[in-house]
Every structure is written in structure tokens, then in C-alpha cells.
Amino acid sequence: MSVFTEVNISQRTWIHYNDLTARAKSELQQLIDNYGGVNWATTLPSDSGVEGCISGIIKEYAKKEIQSVSTSIPFIHLFILTNTNGVVIHMEGAEPLLHALEQYKVVPGCSFDLHAAGINAISLAMHTGITSVVEGGNHSLEMFSDWTCICQPIRVNGEIIGYLDLSMKEGLEVSFACILLERLVNSLTRDPDEKKEILNKKFETYKLTSREKEVAYAWLHNQSALQISFNMGIAEGTVRNMLKKVYAKTHVGDKGQYFRKFLL
Incomplete structure (x- = not known):
């Protein structure tokens, strides 16, 4: 049955x-x-x-x-x-x-x-x-x-x-x-602050630094490396290097799937 x-x-x-x-x-x-x-x-x-x-x-x-x-x-x-x-x-x-x-x-x-x-x-x-x-x-x-x-x-x-x-x-x-x-x-339609809180929790699991979190959050919201560098007052090359580090830290196991789609 x-x-x-x-x-x-x-x-x-x-x-x-x-x-x-x-x-x-x-x-x-x-x-x-x-x-x-x-x-x-x-x-x-x-x-x-x-x-x-x-x-x-x-x-x-x-x-x-x-x-x-x-x-x-x-x-x-x-x-x-x-x-x-x-x-x-x-x-x-x-x-x-x-x-x-x-x-x-x-x-x-x-x-x-x-x-x-x-x-x-x-x-x-x-x-x-x-x-x-x-x-x-x-x-x-x-x-x-x-x-x-x-x-x-x-x-x-x-x-x-x-x-x-x-x-x-x-x-x-x-x-x-x-x-x-x-x-x-x-x-x-989730509240932007709630979205940021959820992303920050994900960032914590990857042990991102505060600066890496800031760069990753901006990148996930369609900001270019140039925009991020201007907003944060750092060199564009520094932003790109940080994105590479973020990708390296998240490119491990199944958890990395979330960021792989965005950071490649």
C-alpha cells in the first residue's frame, strides 16, 4: 500500500x-x-x-x-x-x-x-x-x-x-x-537590511575579514570593481585582489557554490 x-x-x-x-x-x-x-x-x-x-x-x-x-x-x-x-x-x-x-x-x-x-x-x-x-x-x-x-x-x-x-x-x-x-x-522583496544580515552570516562561515565582507557585499549587489574602489577609497587593483581572496576562501566544498555563481 x-x-x-x-x-x-x-x-x-x-x-x-x-x-x-x-x-x-x-x-x-x-x-x-x-x-x-x-x-x-x-x-x-x-x-x-x-x-x-x-x-x-x-x-x-x-x-x-x-x-x-x-x-x-x-x-x-x-x-x-x-x-x-x-x-x-x-x-x-x-x-x-x-x-x-x-x-x-x-x-x-x-x-x-x-x-x-x-x-x-x-x-x-x-x-x-x-x-x-x-x-x-x-x-x-x-x-x-x-x-x-x-x-x-x-x-x-x-x-x-x-x-x-x-x-x-x-x-x-x-x-x-x-x-x-x-x-x-x-x-x-526581503528587506535590504535583512538581506545584508543573511549575507553577513554566510560571510562568517567563510571567515572573511571585515574589509572582504564589505567588498563581497558590494560585488553581490552589481557594483563594479571600479565603483567599489571609489566608494571605499581604495585602489581598483586592491578590490580585485580582495575578490580573488573571497573566491579562494569560498571555493571549498558545497558551501562555495553560493559565491561561485557570483564571483567567477
């Missing part, structure tokens, strides 16, 4: 397009029609001039955090980070996939808003305000007809400041992907 039984472990925190009532779906389609409709075979338009950029703090931290998670996912996938208007700020995925998407104009600056791309996980999350899932033929655009897309609003102090989408091949497990996305979004 199997010890795994069908039980309701926790309440679902996301909505699937198929969960919508017929009326809700009709209202969404009416909104699309009011915008002029979306052609099934169209490509995404550029909308890079639209305001609504994601918070500078989140944008600064998000790319490396998304990249770190992306390298650990064992199947082909795509992360899409957008601003509050559904305009793409950053995409993270395998290079062949990113190149393939260019022909459909799925690039930073394109829009996933309802009026531009019809029904998709990003536009549904924008409409509902909660984590949303759209699969296969439920998408308005043919290019996404074999995708499963999950999008979660990014909130800071209760206010939505952007959206993060995880897209993958249709048929893969949605529940686990939703949990992964939720954990990632939570890490993006």
Missing part, C-alpha cells in the same frame, strides 16, 4: 485561467476586443516608453537572484521580469531559447499587457492581482500555445511594483513551480 494518499495539504495560493467563471472570461475577452483585439499569430509589440519601472532596489538585486535560481532548474524555462505595466525589464533563460524568442519580438521592452498580448499569465496577474497560471491554448497568442506560464505580482509594503513570470513547456508540474516562484519573489 502506498503511503502517499490524495490529501489536501494546503490551500492553493494561485488561480488558473480555467478557474475563472464563464462571465469573467467573457469580460476579459471584451476588454481585449475594446483594445482592438489580438491576432492569434501576431508578435509582441514594443512598449518600452511606458512608465511604471520596478523599484530600483528590487531591480538591482533581482537579476542575480533570478540567475542563481535559474541555473538550478533542470528543465528548459524562462523567467520574465516586468514593470507594473507588463513591459519586460529582464529575461533569464538558456541562450538558444532567448535567441529563438527574438524572432517573435519577445525581448526586453515588449509588452505582455492585455491590450498587447491578450490572455497570458502576466496580463491575468495584472488583472486579478494574484499569482496566475495560463496553459497551452488558453493563451491568446499562438507562440505560447505549448507553454505553461505562471506569474506572481511583486509587492513591497502591500503595493505591486512589478511582476515575475516563470514559463516552461506545457505538461510540467504547476504546483511545485508556483512554490518555487513564490519563494523567489519573497527573496526579491
